[in-house]
Amino acid sequence: MDDRIIAKRYFVSGTAQGVGFRYFAEGAARKARVAGYVRNLFDGRVEAYAIGTQEQLKEFRSMLERGPGAASVSGVAEQEATIQEEYAKGFSVEYDA
Numbered sequence: 400m401d402d403r404i405i406a407k408r409y410f411v412s413g414t415a416q417g418v419g420f421r422y423f424a425e426g427a428a429r430k431a432r433v434a435g436y437v438r439n440l441f442d443g444r445v446e447a448y449a450i451g452t453q454e455q456l457k458e459f460r461s462m463l464e465r466g467p468g469a470a471s472v473s474g475v476a477e478q479e480a481t482i483q484e485e486y487a488k489g490f491s492v493e494y495d496a
Contacts, residue, residue: 402452403452403453404450404451404452404482405450405451405452405453405456405479405482406435406448406449406450406479406480406481406482406483407448407449407456407460407477407478407479407480408446408447408448408449408477408478408480409446409447409448409449409459409460409463409475409476409477409478410440410444410445410446410475410476410477410478411444411445411446411447411463411466411472411474411475412443412444412472412473412474412475412476413466413470413471413472413473413474414469414470414471414472415443415444415445415466415470415472416439416443416445418466418467418469418470419467419469419470420437420445420466420467420470421437421438421439421445421492422467422492423462423466423467423470424437424445424447424462424463424492425437425490425491425492427459427462427463428447428449428459428490429490430458430462431449431451431455431456431458431459431462432451432455433449433450433451433455433456433459433490434449434450434451434486434487434488434489434490435447435448435449435450435486435490435491436448436486436490436491436492436493437490437491437492437493438492438493438494439494447459447463448480448483448486449490450482450483450486450487460475460477463475
């Protein structure tokens with residue numbers, strides 16, 4: 400089992416804004432035990448940045464792909480990321496994007 404801590408960014412497309420997606424992602428992060436943040440992007444997507452083990456990130460992505468009941472997720476793009484220490488201790492909903 401690989402317990403290395405890594406970071407990834409997820410870009411959620413579809414109907415993901417105005418449906419409680421950020422708060423859903425915050426709950427999903429708690430369940431998957433990942434740190435990071437989630438924020439809306441100006442282009443209508445939602446970005447989630449997460450830090451955890453490969454298994455934790457896989458679980459988190461699976462929840463993002465489902466989304467909350469009012470969302471309609473058409474895709475989740477994934478990118479490798481560097482660990483940003485300022486987000487390594489918890490998970491936050493960001494409002495500045």
